[in-house]
Amino acid sequence: MTRWLHSVTATVLCSMLMIGLAQAQPDAFYKGKTLRIIVGSPPGAGNDMRTRLFARHAPKHLPGKPEIVVENMGSAGGQIARNYLFNVAKPxxxxxxxxxxxTELQEAVGAPEVKYKAERFHWLGNLTSDAAICMVRIDRGGSTLRETVQRSLDNQLRNAESSSSSPGAVVALLLKEFIGLNLKVVTGYAGGSAIDLAIERGEADMRCGLVWSSARARHANWIKELGSKKPFTAVIVQIAEKRVADLPDVSTLIELAPDTSWRAVAEAITLTYENAYPMLAPPGMPDGLVKLLRKAFWDTVHDPQYTSEAKKTGFLDDEPLPGEKVQSTVKRILNIPDEAKTRLRKILGLA
Structure with a gap:
């Protein structure tokens, strides 16, 4: 009992000390220190590109201007990074x-590899809120959703994903459920770059859940809807509350839902893309540090030099969100109706 009390007392004192340092000495808190940003994807993925852009501009918005190091922990669709941040990283x-x-969707459906509680993370902000797409090789699927469904009846499509319960895998399986698209989800790819390479090599035919701004930045020469002179892929579905301006003739996942219960599922999946590129911190971090990091995030993503470089990189219409808004969306996704959770678990083979 005495040992337990000593442990609790030490933890409380440590937290109070960090709060004091962050609040009483804001100009010196990060001086001489290194801030590590873990990226849950391999190098070259869209979120890796965005995070490295953020890391170049964030130091001047943090007290003490720390060095920032980006470390990739890209495996299992970000699940290893999530579990590490929750269970190992110090707050x-x-x-x-x-x-x-x-992150929150995996917990909501009870994915067995989840070793965290999403609401206990400190959500610092979201680099951009965006629509996402499903795209297919034109030579395998076709140029439209109708054509792709028809051709898939004779030739099953291979949808490449990092894990079987990733948002992209869920979207693909919902298309199978909603409109009878004949596909199978092929997993094990270490992030978006590996998935793209698999499609290019012919190992896979399509992918779902690619964020539209990343698609525009990385695949303008591939995509028919972006005016490619020799299009390699076509966008067949978009995951968005309403159709984006670039894709006026492409149906949303919500529009394809066959009934109100499936519509609730589609809306929950779409909501995850509101938090397309979130930044988060381990649970247990003192309030003073959370406030400091949220402010630094917000100041960075509104830094004119940051936004200018983002546009030059191809990220043209970023819509960042503050940490409080991200935290609220996480809660909404965790609290989706039980019937929607049951249906999601069923199509993922978890029920």
Missing amino acids: DGLTIAQIIRG
């Missing part, structure tokens, strides 16, 4: 993460 303000969407 001392020196380790945060940028992990692709789906």
Whole structure:
């Protein structure tokens, strides 16, 4: 009992000390320190590109101007990074993460590899809220959704994903359920770059859940809807509350839902893309540090030099969100109706 009390007392004192340092000495908190940002994807993925852009501009918005190091922990669709941040990383303000969407969805459906509680993370902000797409090789699927469904009846499509419960895998399986698209989800790819390479090599035919701004930045020469002279892929579905301006003739996942219960599922998946590129911190971080990091995030994503470089990189219409809004959306996704959770678990083979 005495040992337990000593442990609790030490933890409380440590937290109070960090709060004091962050509040009483804001100009010196990060001086001489290194801030590590873990990216839950391999190098070259869209969120990796965005995080490295963020890391170049964030130091001047943090007290003490720390060095920032980006570390890739890209495996299992970000799940290893999520579990590490929750269970291993110290809440001392020196380790945060940028992990692709789906953190709360994986927990909501009871994915067995989840070893965290999404609401206990400190959500610092979201680099952009965006629509996402499903795209297919034109030579395998076709140029439209109708054509792709028809051709898939004779030739099953291979949808490449990092894991079987990633948001992209869920979207693909919903298309199979909603409109009878004949596909199978092929998993094990280490992030978006590996998925793209698999499509290019012919190992896979399509992918779902690619964020539209990343698609425009990385695949303008591939995509028919972006005016490619020799299009390689076509966008067949978009995951968005309403159709984006670039894709006026492409149906949304919500529009394809066959009934109100499936519509609730489609809306929950779409909501995950509101938090397309979230940044988060380990649970247990003192309030003073959370406030400091949220402010630094917001100041960075509104820095004119940051936004200018983002546009030059191809990220033209970023819509960042503050940490409080991200935290609220996480809660909404976790609290989707039980019937929607049951249907999701069923199509994922978890029920």
